[in-house]
Amino acid sequence: MSNAETKLYHKTIAVLGTGIMGAPVARNLRKHGFSVRVWNRTRAKAETLASAGLDVADSPREAVEGADIVITMLKDGAAVLDVMESAASGLSGGAVWIQMSTVGVSAIEELAGFAKQHGLRLYDAPVQGSRQPAEQGQLVVIASGPAEDRDTVQPVFDAIGKRTVWVSDQIGAASRLKLALNSWVFALTHGAAESLAIAKGLGVDPALVADIVKGGPLDSAFFQSKAASILADDYTASFSIANAFKDAQLVMEAVEQAGLTADVAAAGLQRFRRAIEAGHQDKDMAASALV
Secondary structure, eight states: OOHHHHOOOOOEEEEEOOSTTHHHHHHHHHHTTOEEEEEOSSHHHHHTTGGGTOEEOSSHHHHHTTOSEEEEOOSSHHHHHHHHHHHGGGOOTTOEEEEOSOOHHHHHHHHHHHHHHTTOEEEEOOEEOOHHHHHHTOEEEEEESOGGGHHHHHHHHHHHEEEEEEEESSTTHHHHHHHHHHHHHHHHHHHHHHHHHHHHHTTSOTHHHHHHHTTSTTOOHHHHHHHHHHHHTOOOOSSBHHHHHHHHHHHHHHHHHTTOOOHHHHHHHHHHHHHHHTTOTTSBGGGGGGO
16 A cells, blocks of 8 residues: 555544445545444445454444544435434534435435534535445545535545535535436436347347447447446446436436426436336346346
8 A cells, every 4th residue: 555545544434334335435444544433234244344454333323432424325315314313322522424325305404404413514425436436436526515624524535536526515515416417327327228229129239339439429438338238238236226216216306396397317217117117126227228
């Protein structure tokens, strides 16, 4: 490791949730010199981190006791609130809470209320990226929260991401932007899946779609990655259909609350619903191609 990677920050961080995203986030924090304590509802997933020098807690309360910073990386707003309520008696007044789950508009407001009630300094900081960027420390952190504590949270963001975009000092702004970004991710996913399916249905080799797009103005690393998965019939989850469906629902809820019309997002939500009904919920969202 370089000197930068082994720098000690003398901060203890509790990471609540060690799934596809939470586990690599925790590992990268430890790699960069933080003391890291982890908890996961399924303890076996957290136990795999012990060999990397991370402490595994038996409960959310135990994980957050004495922690300077708490990170939540969980399924949805309801799960975040449930876990934080379980941790409440162990929380230190004035601790920083970095909420990195994608929870949507209504839930982040509820979580902000919990933070105020317990004297926590909340940062709304969902991330852009899936399994591989998380493992490589190359996430994009989308952050909103008060300016006065940014020096405390920025080293955390630098340890897990390649870039931090500060949206606003208003809690919730980052969560709203994340929904807009997710709508684009889902449109790209469904578009790639549909283009390949149309080629195949018309009797043309679908691999030619990816080949012709490659290197041109329509190309992207994301398109090539999803196209490769579809062509190989390999739907190992980087971001599952179940999670995509949840996030697509959050997009539509926010759109409806704002009085907007989003036809593409609405159609994409229904496509994810069909994929779940067909039993593909644990596959990568590229399994949109299967329905």
